[in-house]
Amino acid sequence: MSESSARIEPFKAPVGTHDVLPPASAHWQALVANFATMVGRAGYGFLQSPMFEEIGVFSRVGEGTDVVRKEMYDFLDKGNRHLALRPEGTASVARAFVQHHPTTPWKVWYAAPSFRYERPQAGRFRQHHQLGIEALGSSDPDLDVEVIALLWDFYAALGLRRVELVINSMGTAEDRRTYIASIQKWLEERIDHLDPADAEKVADHPMRVLDSKRPITIAAIGDAPRITDHLSSDAAAHFERVRAGLDSLGIPYRVEPRLVRGLDYYTHTTFEFISHALDAAQSTIGGGGRYDGLVESLGGPPTAGIGFGTGIERVLLTCDAEGVLDAPAATVDVYVLDTTGGAAARDLTVELRRSGFSAERAFDGRSMKSQMKSADRSGARVALIIGSDELEAGVVTLRPLREDRPQITVERARIVDELTALLSIPAPQTSEDLP
RNA sequence: GUGGCUGUAGCUCAGCCCGGUUAGAGCGCCAGGUUGUGAUCCUGGAUGUCGGGGGUUCAAGUCCCCUCAGCCACCCCA
Numbered sequence: 001m002s003e004s005s006a007r008i009e010p011f012k013a014p015v016g017t018h019d020v021l022p023p024a025s026a027h028w029q030a031l032v033a034n035f036a037t038m039v040g041r042a043g044y045g046f047l048q049s050p051m052f053e054e055i056g057v058f059s060r061v062g063e064g065t066d067v068v069r070k071e072m073y074d075f076l077d078k079g080n081r082h083l084a085l086r087p088e089g090t091a092s093v094a095r096a097f098v099q100h101h102p103t104t105p106w107k108v109w110y111a112a113p114s115f116r117y118e119r120p121q122a123g124r125f126r127q128h129h130q131l132g133i134e135a136l137g138s139s140d141p142d143l144d145v146e147v148i149a150l151l152w153d154f155y156a157a158l159g160l161r162r163v164e165l166v167i168n169s170m171g172t173a174e175d176r177r178t179y180i181a182s183i184q185k186w187l188e189e190r191i192d193h194l195d196p197a198d199a200e201k202v203a204d205h206p207m208r209v210l211d212s213k214r215p216i217t218i219a220a221i222g223d224a225p226r227i228t229d230h231l232s233s234d235a236a237a238h239f240e241r242v243r244a245g246l247d248s249l250g251i252p253y254r255v256e257p258r259l260v261r262g263l264d265y266y267t268h269t270t271f272e273f274i275s276h277a278l279d280a281a282q283s284t285i286g287g288g289g290r291y292d293g294l295v296e297s298l299g300g301p302p303t304a305g306i307g308f309g310t311g312i313e314r315v316l317l318t319c320d321a322e323g324v325l326d327a328p329a330a331t332v333d334v335y336v337l338d339t340t341g342g343a344a345a346r347d348l349t350v351e352l353r354r355s356g357f358s359a360e361r362a363f364d365g366r367s368m369k370s371q372m373k374s375a376d377r378s379g380a381r382v383a384l385i386i387g388s389d390e391l392e393a394g395v396v397t398l399r400p401l402r403e404d405r406p407q408i409t410v411e412r413a414r415i416v417d418e419l420t421a422l423l424s425i426p427a428p429q430t431s432e433d434l435p
Numbered sequence: 436g437u438g439g440c441u442g443u444a445g446c447u448c449a450g451c452c453c454g455g456u457u458a459g460a461g462c463g464c465c466a467g468g469u470u471g472u473g474a475u476c477c478u479g480g481a482u483g484u485c486g487g488g489g490g491u492u493c494a495a496g497u498c499c500c501c502u503c504a505g506c507c508a509c510c511c512c513a
Contacts, residue, residue, distance in 0.1 A: 116511085129513085
């Protein structure tokens, strides 16, 4: 009422960030758990690394990319150290490898936030989260196959069907340099035929022109030289082995010589997974590749490496679009109702949880009817009722909520046994047949 | 960084074009429908800085300006 009381402007999450609340957060947990299980079976161990690093860790490996040049959250700390929030996962892992020099092959996975200062839109945020793996210390093309197969199988296990795998090879670092020079020359000769927005990129990022969405440019570059036609024999053999492996495993893919990844460090195999269920502009749900020079560029020994990252938010969007990953069923075993003041509920819920049950209760001394409603909504299978009669007699009433069975009165000492018996009956598939 | 659209109860939205009593609906939430029991139904109830600020006006959710946020696209990428 009074104008004198100062109104506090409510805080909101920063631009491009969001809270993940229950029940939706259960999907998030399930996704991470599925991923951990899958890559764990393949020998990848969990790596937890800081979400900020000295800025050089990122700038050294991506000085030519927008992700590093324009989108990093960098800052000076109180000790005047120039730090940056992690814009992508691989550089941090490579830095950890250089620092700890573990034995190879070193196979790790992570679930970590990444930060990029961009304008948010569908499937794009300033803080997003990636699940990823990295395998360092082997240049065996069969490792490329293992890595790609893991991501393919992850999506498949989620039930996703409209995901397309696209692969390319950048060849060796030398192949890549040679190709960039030749494509640049080729584009310069035709620069007047390109869309002006793409023409600007020719000088700095000629390969970026190749995956342009602009019709004018697409028409002009139809017969541009393809990197896959200019690989050295070693690189061609590597790529051939990768393709043979994917074929052998029955993993469908499309070779796309114009596939250009956003980070500069890739050599040999690069790949992306595209969701055809998303109609948003951002349909890449995961991607990665080999980066045989990355560790060296961070001061480590020459070390081959390959990995991928997949965006949790985008995968969940895709799951939503494809109608998979249903909300997990409620897991409440027993809901405790107490109309005698709450002390019995207070003690019993704790005791039930100590006995291994999931137990919920109502607070604030609400009516029996109200507490029953809450019990129903909680999804609990059994209601444990303590009214004045039960309290006096030292018993409780157990009322099954999901099947047509009579409620029973049991001695307090018998609660665990009786509850165990009630819960051992298979839960009904639907809630249609409530009493 | 550029552009388009949108911001009204917890959620989804109507009202805004043609300014005018206490700002509405559905869902959700809370309570009640006799003495202790979950669907449905009935009754009642609570919650609104009408994104924020400024301006025009006797009067603004409604008109104008600025700003912030959200969504979408470019760019870039997970």
